Amino acid sequence: MSIEKPEELVRYREPEELLGFAKDYPAEVELKGRITESLIREISKVKKEPEWMTRLRLKSLELFYKLPMPNWLQGIEMLDLDTMAHYVKPDIELSSSWDDIPKEVREYYEKIGIPELEAKVLHGLSAQYESETIYHKMKKSLEDKGVVMIPMEEAVQKYPDIVKRYFLRIFPPSDHKFAALHGALWSGGVFVYVPKGVRVEAPIEAFFLIGRAFESQFEHTLLIADENSYIYFIEGCTAPMYKGFSFHDGMVELYAHRGAHIRFTTFQNWSKHVINFNNKRAIAEENARVDWVEGSIGSMLTYVYPSTVLRGKGSSSRSVVFTLAKGPYLKDSGSKMFHVAPNTKSRIVNKSISVDGGINVYRGVIRIPYGARNAVSNVECESLILDDKSYAYTYPHNQIEEPTASVSHEATTMRLTEDQIFYLLSRGLDEDDAKNLLIMGFLDELFIEVPFEVAHVLKKVLEIEFEKLGGVG
Amino acid sequence: MLEVKDLHVTVEEKEILKGVNLKVEPGKLVVVMGPNAGGKSTLAYAIMGREGYEVTKGDILFNGESILELGPDERSRLGIFLSVQEPPPLPGVKGSLLVPAVIKKRRGIPMDDKFADIKILREVRPKLELVGLDSSYMGREVNVGFSGGEKKRFELFQALAYDPKIVILDEPDSGLDVDGVKMVARVIDDMRKNGKGVLLITHNPRLLHFITPDEVNVLIDGKIVMTGGLDVAEFVETHGYDKVVTR
Numbered sequence: 220m221s222i223e224k225p226e227e228l229v230r231y232r233e234p235e236e237l238l239g240f241a242k243d244y245p246a247e248v249e250l251k252g253r254i255t256e257s258l259i260r261e262i263s264k265v266k267k268e269p270e271w272m273t274r275l276r277l278k279s280l281e282l283f284y285k286l287p288m289p290n291w292l293q294g295i296e297m298l299d300l301d302t303m304a305h306y307v308k309p310d311i312e313l314s315s316s317w318d319d320i321p322k323e324v325r326e327y328y329e330k331i332g333i334p335e336l337e338a339k340v341l342h343g344l345s346a347q348y349e350s351e352t353i354y355h356k357m358k359k360s361l362e363d364k365g366v367v368m369i370p371m372e373e374a375v376q377k378y379p380d381i382v383k384r385y386f387l388r389i390f391p392p393s394d395h396k397f398a399a400l401h402g403a404l405w406s407g408g409v410f411v412y413v414p415k416g417v418r419v420e421a422p423i424e425a426f427f428l429i430g431r432a433f434e435s436q437f438e439h440t441l442l443i444a445d446e447n448s449y450i451y452f453i454e455g456c457t458a459p460m461y462k463g464f465s466f467h468d469g470m471v472e473l474y475a476h477r478g479a480h481i482r483f484t485t486f487q488n489w490s491k492h493v494i495n496f497n498n499k500r501a502i503a504e505e506n507a508r509v510d511w512v513e514g515s516i517g518s519m520l521t522y523v524y525p526s527t528v529l530r531g532k533g534s535s536s537r538s539v540v541f542t543l544a545k546g547p548y549l550k551d552s553g554s555k556m557f558h559v560a561p562n563t564k565s566r567i568v569n570k571s572i573s574v575d576g577g578i579n580v581y582r583g584v585i586r587i588p589y590g591a592r593n594a595v596s597n598v599e600c601e602s603l604i605l606d607d608k609s610y611a612y613t614y615p616h617n618q619i620e621e622p623t624a625s626v627s628h629e630a631t632t633m634r635l636t637e638d639q640i641f642y643l644l645s646r647g648l649d650e651d652d653a654k655n656l657l658i659m660g661f662l663d664e665l666f667i668e669v670p671f672e673v674a675h676v677l678k679k680v681l682e683i684e685f686e687k688l689g690g691v692g
Numbered sequence: 693m694l695e696v697k698d699l700h701v702t703v704e705e706k707e708i709l710k711g712v713n714l715k716v717e718p719g720k721l722v723v724v725m726g727p728n729a730g731g732k733s734t735l736a737y738a739i740m741g742r743e744g745y746e747v748t749k750g751d752i753l754f755n756g757e758s759i760l761e762l763g764p765d766e767r768s769r770l771g772i773f774l775s776v777q778e779p780p781p782l783p784g785v786k787g788s789l790l791v792p793a794v795i796k797k798r799r800g801i802p803m804d805d806k807f808a809d810i811k812i813l814r815e816v817r818p819k820l821e822l823v824g825l826d827s828s829y830m831g832r833e834v835n836v837g838f839s840g841g842e843k844k845r846f847e848l849f850q851a852l853a854y855d856p857k858i859v860i861l862d863e864p865d866s867g868l869d870v871d872g873v874k875m876v877a878r879v880i881d882d883m884r885k886n887g888k889g890v891l892l893i894t895h896n897p898r899l900l901h902f903i904t905p906d907e908v909n910v911l912i913d914g915k916i917v918m919t920g921g922l923d924v925a926e927f928v929e930t931h932g933y934d935k936v937v938t939r
């Protein structure tokens with residue numbers, strides 16, 4: 220795949236600026252208030268779900284009430300779930316033609332350039348608005364190869380046996396309170412199956428939008444790559460401005476069978492009105508490979524920890540996470556690698572920028588139990604702090620029991636110095652250019668690690684974010 | 693032409709420069725020598741307009757107009773270049789990123805014109821050779837892990853690449869081997885021949901064995917206490933700075 224002029228595809232603005240204030244679009248069904256068994260049953264009924272799924276939801280609900288609030292979470296107290304809408308089915312029929320999507324809603328996607336991106340690059344696109352997928356389309360060529368890409372709800376109906384095998388099994392709801400909440404309330408998202416030996420070179424994208432305040436979005440993405448297959452999946456999300464805030468508690472489950480390779484890239488640019496909780500986990504079988512890329516730009520609060528269980532011999536995983544905390548916002552991130560088989564490899568690159576009072580927290584985990592012989596892991600964690608009001612904290616957590624394992628961890632914190640800024644000014648660059656250059660320099664390695672198109676989008680986004688930056692830190 | 697008139701500069705509420713007068717005309721080499729802490733770098737920073745170097749009295753003129761109100765980047769784009777005494781490392785910023793960015797800025801080429809980079813890099817390559825560096829240095833992060841001598845060479849290279857009218861070199865010879873010092877002398881001489889005004893700061897008269905300045909000043913405790921030709925440098929070399937004050 221190649222994009223001749225990627226800049227054509229990126230008309231990036233901050234979501235607030237680009238999408239403006241939310242326009243109210245009527246809902247066909249809206250379920251809100253306290254999360255009770257009857258609310259869960261109601262969602263299940265609207266979706267005409269089989270009994271086993273209803274039971275799975277109810278079991279998750281039970282766990283949600285049983286599990287304690289994770290004590291490491293900061294800021295989430297403001298979330299009063301009893302007042303939120305947990306399921307909002309917009310009054311829009313699922314379609315594979317943008318012409319069928321009402322203008323007000325379609326415009327959001329157009330402003331971000333999604334239909335254009337689809338036409339030029341993507342081999343499949345799924346767009347979700349509020350709690351439901353409203354647009355879904357996959358190229359015929361993929362269908363011919365036996366690739367399945369359908370809304371998650373459809374998969375529950377069509378492939379119950381496959382869904383039962385993986386759904387909430389890669390990431391069990393018992394893990395923590397918000398995983399359980401997700402299990403109880405999940406709605407929307409995509410199911411993808413790539414058959415043995417099939418390669419999906421061009422990316423497939425899922426795009427999520429939350430159109431209004433006091434609403435929760437719980438989309439579920441399940442991606443199964445069968446033996447020796449390959450897939451490149453991109454996930455994007457954004458929201459317009461509103462009064463108040465919304466809650467996102469999505470889940471991604473990836474399963475890479477023997478020899479398969481999954482590249483999963485998320486580009487998060489929620490507006491500053493979204494509390495963003497993510498649950499991302501992959502399982503890699505023998506010689507499989509999972510590559511996570513996370514570009515986390517927007518939102519009020521974000522909690523994201525891409526994780527891989529390296530279950531098969533010789534499997535590997537790489538996670539590249541970039542977080543920007545600009546303004547009085549928090550990014551809590553960290554990749555997790557569980558090496559449970561010999562000769563497994565992992566690499567974590569985490570880069571954060573804190574500015575204008577922003578806070579970045581890193582909580583990475585490397586676990587290598589006895590028996591994961593010759594496991595290799597290296598972690599690089601770099602924080603750039605641009606002023607005195609901003610912070611970065613690093614809490615790496617390594618549990619290494621296997622004596623033959625090799626683990627390296629590097630963590631550095633940098634600040635732009637007056638010396639550096641003056642040096643660049645004395646060459647004739649202005650202050651913004653100077654900062655941009657130093658920031659781009661800081662991120663240089665990141666741009667090498669991620670796919671070209673992603674690097675390009677990221678660069679553009681950052682250039683615009685830093686265009687408006689104030690005085691020297 | 694650069695002109696410094698009765699310049700008083702205060703840093704952190706302490707007066708460092710106490711009335712300095714200087715003129716650097718096109719095609720001339722003006723030297724400022726002096727002991728450590730005499731105020732040489734302070735003079736360079738004040739001319740460049742660095743924050744924290746407050747001009748309390750006097751003026752700095754470029755082509756007859758005061759530049760006191762301009763920021764360092766504006767002064768730089770007018771044509772004043774400063775090669776700093778201790779270039780800071782710029783992690784992640786490669787020469788191949790920095791140099792084209794600076795030149796695009798100076799020429800008014802949009803920053804996102806990536807094609808210009810290739811042309812610029814080709815254009816500046818011979819200048820890299822002039823300072824004794826090969827093109828691999830452009831692929832390295834600027835001043836990161838550079839030896840003292842390499843830093844000085846890369847500064848001098850930038851002085852050539854950015855094509856300023858006035859070049860201020862703050863100790864371009866420190867940390868260089870003998871061949872390096874000769875190279876600096878050669879480059880300065882070329883600059884002078886090309887009509888650039890050079891203000892050379894050094895506390896080491898060794899460099900002046902290889903190039904004849906048009907004027908030599910001795911700056912001690914914020915004041916120029918002696919002005920002349922090569923004879924001043926020779927005096928300093930034989931007798932040291934102590935004797936300069938009492939002469």
Ligand SMILES: Nc1ncnc2c1ncn2[C@@H]1O[C@H](COP(=O)(O)OP(=O)(O)OP(=O)(O)O)[C@@H](O)[C@H]1O
Nearest residue numbers: 703704708726727728729730731732733734735895
């Ligand atoms: N930012 C600053 N804060 C405090 N004092 C300063 C600052 N900058 C310069 N000074 C002081 O001003 C005086 C002159 O310093 P300057 O660096 O100009 O000397 P110099 O002649 O360049 O010395 P050298 O030959 O060692 O480079 C010194 O006493 C120095 O400590």
Ligand SMILES: [Mg+2]
Nearest residue numbers: 732733734777
């Ligand atoms: Mg000095």
